[in-house]
Amino acid sequence: MPQIGWYGLGSMGLAMASNLQRHLAMKKALGLMYSNRTMARGSPLQALGAIAEPNFEKVVSQCGIIFTMVSNDSVLQSLLSTAMSSSQSLKDKIFVDCSTVHPETVRSAVSQLKSKDASYVAAPVFGGNPIAVDGKLVFAIGGPKSATEAVKPLIQDVMGRRVIDCGEDATKSSLLKIAGNIVTVNMMEAVGEAQVFAEKTGLGTGPMEELIGEAFGPVAGGYSKRLTTGAYAPPLDSRPGFGVSLAIKDARHAMSMAQEQGVELPGLEIARANMEAAREYGGECLDSSAMYGTLRQKAGLEFWNDKSRRE
Numbered sequence: 001m002p003q004i005g006w007y008g009l010g011s012m013g014l015a016m017a018s019n020l021q022r023h024l025a026m027k028k029a030l031g032l033m034y035s036n037r038t039m040a041r042g043s044p045l046q047a048l049g050a051i052a053e054p055n056f057e058k059v060v061s062q063c064g065i066i067f068t069m070v071s072n073d074s075v076l077q078s079l080l081s082t083a084m085s086s087s088q089s090l091k092d093k094i095f096v097d098c099s100t101v102h103p104e105t106v107r108s109a110v111s112q113l114k115s116k117d118a119s120y121v122a123a124p125v126f127g128g129n130p131i132a133v134d135g136k137l138v139f140a141i142g143g144p145k146s147a148t149e150a151v152k153p154l155i156q157d158v159m160g161r162r163v164i165d166c167g168e169d170a171t172k173s174s175l176l177k178i179a180g181n182i183v184t185v186n187m188m189e190a191v192g193e194a195q196v197f198a199e200k201t202g203l204g205t206g207p208m209e210e211l212i213g214e215a216f217g218p219v220a221g222g223y224s225k226r227l228t229t230g231a232y233a234p235p236l237d238s239r240p241g242f243g244v245s246l247a248i249k250d251a252r253h254a255m256s257m258a259q260e261q262g263v264e265l266p267g268l269e270i271a272r273a274n275m276e277a278a279r280e281y282g283g284e285c286l287d288s289s290a291m292y293g294t295l296r297q298k299a300g301l302e303f304w305n306d307k308s309r310r311e
C-alpha cells in the first residue's frame with residue numbers, strides 16, 4: 001500500500017481521517033500523513049500515530065493516494081494548483097476529494113490531473129459529524145475504475161457504511177451529492193417550520209420532536225435536535241456541525257444547475273434565502289439548520305432559543 005495523505009481537518013475531515021488512521025495502524029501500514037491550514041487541529045490525529053506535515057506539496061510528493069476534505073471549490077482548486085505547479089512528478093498518483101463541489105470543478109480537476117498522468121476520484125459524502133465519527137458515512141464515488149478500486153478499501157467499513165459507485169465519470173458523484181443536498185436543505189427547512197409552528201401553537205417542541213424522529217426517521221429527528229439543543233447557533237468559540245455557508249454554497253450549486261436545465265427549485269430557494277438572512281443576523285458561526293432562527297423571527301420570536309447562544 002502506498003503512503004496515504006490527507007488535507008482538511010474540519011468538522012468532517014478530522015473524524016474521517018481519524019478512522020482512516022486507526023485502520024492503517026491496524027493494518028500495520030505507514031501512518032497517515034496529514035496537513036491542514038490550522039495544523040493544531042491535527043493533535044488528536046497525531047496522537048493516533050498519524051504524521052504531521054504542514055507543507056501540502058510535501059504530502060503530495062510523498063504519498064500515492066491523497067485525500068482532501070475542504071470547505072469549498074476555491075480551496076480545492078488552490079490545493080490542486082499547488083500540486084500541479086510542483087516540480088515533482090504526479091504520475092500514477094490518485095487524488096480523492098470528499099468535499100462537496102460543483103461538477104464543473106470536478107471536470108476541471110479531472111482534466112488537469114490527467115495532463116500529469118494522475119487520477120482524480122470524486123468521493124463526496126452523506127451524513128454529518130456524528131456519522132463521520134462512527135465511520136458510517138455514505139460515499140458517492142466516481143472516477144477511473146483502477147483508481148476507485150484502489151481507494152474503496154480505504155473507505156468501505158473504514159470511513160463509510162456504503163459506497164455508491166457512480167462509474168467512471170467523476171462529475172456524476174458530485175451531481176449526486178448536490179442533488180442529495182436539495183433534500184437535506186429542504187428537510188431542515190421543513191423541520192424548522194414545524195418546530196416554530198409547534199412552539200407558537202402551544203403544542204410544544206418536545207412532542208413534535210418525538211413525532212419527527214418516530215415518523216420521519218433518525219435523520220429528520222437529528223435535524224430537530226439541532227434546534228432544540230441550540231446547536232443551530234453554537235457558542236462563538238466552537239465550530240458548527242455543518243456550517244451555514246457550506247449549505248448556502250451547496251444550494252447555490254444546485255440552483256445554478258437547475259436554472260441551466262430549466263428546473264425550478266422553489267423550496268430550496270426559500271431555504272437558501274432563510275439561511276442567508278440567518279447568516280446576516282447571526283454571523284458565520286451558525287449551523288445549516290439556522291434558517292430556524294429566521295423562521296422564529298418571522299413568527300415574532302427571538303432568533304435565539306433557550307439552548308442556543310444568545311448573541
Ligand SMILES: NC(=O)c1ccc[n+]([C@@H]2O[C@H](COP(=O)([O-])OP(=O)(O)OC[C@H]3O[C@@H](n4cnc5c(N)ncnc54)[C@H](OP(=O)(O)O)[C@@H]3O)[C@@H](O)[C@H]2O)c1
Binds near residue numbers: 071101239
Ligand atoms: N459538516 C457536514 O455535515 C458535511 C456533510 C457532508 C458534506 N460536507 C462537505 O464537506 C466539506 C467539509 O465540511 P466540514 O463541515 O468539515 O467543513 P469545515 O468544518 O468548515 O472545515 C473546512 C476545512 O477546510 C479548510 N479550509 C477552509 N478554508 C480554507 C482556506 N482558505 N485554505 C485552506 N484550507 C481551508 C479548513 O481549515 P481550518 O481547519 O484551518 O479552518 C478545514 O480543514 C464541505 O465541502 C462540506 O460542504 C459537510
